[in-house]
Amino acid sequence: MSQRLLQNQLTELAEKFGTPLYVYHAEKIKEQYEKLTTAFQHTNTVFFYACKALTNINILKYIKSVGANVDCSSINEVKLALHAGFPPERVLYTSNGISFSEIQEAKELGVIINIDSLSNLEKFGQKYGHTYPVGLRLRPNIMAGGNLKISTGHDKSKFGIPVENINEIVSIVERYNICIHDLHIHTGSEIKDVEVFVKGIEVLFDLIPHFKELKFIDLGGGFKVPYQDGDSETNINLLAQKVGELFAAHPEASKLQVWFEPGKFLVSECGYFITQVNVMKETPAAKFVSVDSGFNHLIRPMFYDAYHRIENISNPDGEKKRYSVVGNICETDTFAWDRELSEVREGDYLVFYNAGAYGFEMSSNFNSRYKPAEVLMKDGQAHLIRKRDEFSDLLRNQIEVL
Numbered sequence: 001m002s003q004r005l006l007q008n009q010l011t012e013l014a015e016k017f018g019t020p021l022y023v024y025h026a027e028k029i030k031e032q033y034e035k036l037t038t039a040f041q042h043t044n045t046v047f048f049y050a051c052k053a054l055t056n057i058n059i060l061k062y063i064k065s066v067g068a069n070v071d072c073s074s075i076n077e078v079k080l081a082l083h084a085g086f087p088p089e090r091v092l093y094t095s096n097g098i099s100f101s102e103i104q105e106a107k108e109l110g111v112i113i114n115i116d117s118l119s120n121l122e123k124f125g126q127k128y129g130h131t132y133p134v135g136l137r138l139r140p141n142i143m144a145g146g147n148l149k150i151s152t153g154h155d156k157s158k159f160g161i162p163v164e165n166i167n168e169i170v171s172i173v174e175r176y177n178i179c180i181h182d183l184h185i186h187t188g189s190e191i192k193d194v195e196v197f198v199k200g201i202e203v204l205f206d207l208i209p210h211f212k213e214l215k216f217i218d219l220g221g222g223f224k225v226p227y228q229d230g231d232s233e234t235n236i237n238l239l240a241q242k243v244g245e246l247f248a249a250h251p252e253a254s255k256l257q258v259w260f261e262p263g264k265f266l267v268s269e270c271g272y273f274i275t276q277v278n279v280m281k282e283t284p285a286a287k288f289v290s291v292d293s294g295f296n297h298l299i300r301p302m303f304y305d306a307y308h309r310i311e312n313i314s315n316p317d318g319e320k321k322r323y324s325v326v327g328n329i330c331e332t333d334t335f336a337w338d339r340e341l342s343e344v345r346e347g348d349y350l351v352f353y354n355a356g357a358y359g360f361e362m363s364s365n366f367n368s369r370y371k372p373a374e375v376l377m378k379d380g381q382a383h384l385i386r387k388r389d390e391f392s393d394l395l396r397n398q399i400e401v402l
């Protein structure tokens with residue numbers, strides 16, 4: 001779609017559904033999924049969508065229809081995936097720090113489970129022995145990812161069982177005759193360097209001989225997507241080539257299926273977040289553009305210093321000027337400092353790109369503001385897939401005792 005058509009479409013949607021508004025293009029998700037399956041067509045690979053990025057039930061159903069499986073980070077995500085129609089064998093629950101009762105619940109639901117602590121592994125062995133195959137979430141001690149907050153595989157990270165605990169792992173597995181069918185790592189988010197995945201594979205290859213019933217190697221998610229002009233994404237073709245070569249060359253790994261858990265790669269670029277300019281404020285320090293949103297709706301810029309491309313779709317050909325784009329909540333909620341935009345006027349619509357992943361999903365009702373509405377564009381049709389909150393939502397679940 002041309003830039004002008006996109007601007008017109010987003011403007012129409014903002015007028016029809018109001019702002020702030022999240023818009024997702026279904027076909028872009030399919031395109032991203034097909035990039036992966038095409039690149040990996042010669043390797044035995046399966047993709048589990050890391051649904052923590054965006055769990056709207058329609059997105060889950062659409063992901064299912066394009067053929068991906070789903071990776072979950074809580075028992076409620078597991079239940080949403082099942083509600084969306086995924087059969088349990090296509091649902092993976094990669095846990096972290098959860099209670100054993102949640103693992104039991106996941107087992108009762110029949111989904112695939114990755115266990116991330118020695119303590120839960122022991123409890124699992126005591127209760128289920130060899131009766132239910134299970135995966136191990138390991139910490140590979142590799143530093144990678146866009147920034148420390150989204151790096152999960154390094155040697156100070158809470159995630160996974162550290163690989164140096166291999167003797168303890170093996171002793172628990174042998175004691176209870178646990179069937180370990182997959183080894184998992186997830187080193188972080190926004191990993192551009194294919195070598196990071198190669199390093200992870202090498203760490204796991206060293207561990208393979210300890211496990212006799214392995215069927216899968218799960219390399220997690222974290223593929224980088226381009227957030228800025230000129231940015232590039234993880235070279236998926238190169239990754240597929242390296243994975244193919246490494247697995248084929250390894251006698252014990254060549255029969256294993258490779259799993260990935262992409263979140264951002266599938267849904268980041270499909271999403272647009274539309275806001276409207278409430279107020280312009282000129283000060284000696286900056287020209288502030290204050291939009292009808294804040295970190296209550298898109299927290300990535302404030303939480304991770306993440307860059308989101310912003311465009312003034314109401315005046316795309318206007319003179320370029322520099323502005324600081326801020327929100328309307330009672331804290332410093334700067335979306336972008338000193339950013340070039342085409343001339344902004346009160347009432348204009350500003351669009352944030354790459355807003356599909358961890359956008360709506362990390363939104364809140366801070367300042368008692370409503371969460372945005374969500375719209376899915378599919379086959380040229382706009383579908384409202386979540387209503388904007390209304391006042392009663394703010395009181396829902398509160399118990400008025402006074």
Ligand code: LLP
Nearest residue numbers: 050186189190221222223261262263264358
């Ligand atoms: N698998 C596991 C076990 C994960 O913990 C994650 C992300 C993924 C897969 C998917 O990673 P992705 O492909 O989306 O990079 N909220 C942050 C990102 C945190 C990611 C947490 N885990 C952000 O907005 O940048």
